[in-house]
Amino acid sequence: MAQTTEEHFPPKMAKPAQRALASAGITSYQELSKHSEEKVSKLHGMGPKAMNQLKEALKKQGLNFSE
Numbered sequence: 037m038a039q040t041t042e043e044h045f046p047p048k049m050a051k052p053a054q055r056a057l058a059s060a061g062i063t064s065y066q067e068l069s070k071h072s073e074e075k076v077s078k079l080h081g082m083g084p085k086a087m088n089q090l091k092e093a094l095k096k097q098g099l100n101f102s103e
Contacts, residue, residue, distance in 0.1 A: 046089040052081030065097045073101035 045054060045065075056079040062068050068076070068090065077087050094100055 046093050049086050049089050050081075050083065053079075053083065053086035056081035065094055065099055068101070069094060069099040070102055072103065076101065 045057065057063070057068070057076075060071075060076075060079055062071065062076075073087070073091070076082060076090070091101075
């Protein structure tokens with residue numbers, strides 16, 4: 037069953053950050069973990085608050101950003 041970005045990523049994450057992930061083709065935590073923190077942080081619309089939310093969410097999933 038396919039899940040949408042809203043189901044995967046923190047629901048309180050800013051819409052620009054959600055759009056940045058979607059436009060980069062990142063639709064799940066599994067996919068997010070294949071990218072480096074540096075690369076994701078440079079996406080247009082991705083701010084420090086969203087990055088912190090993603091790091092926490094990845095940790096809860098037992099995942100991390102790639103090196």
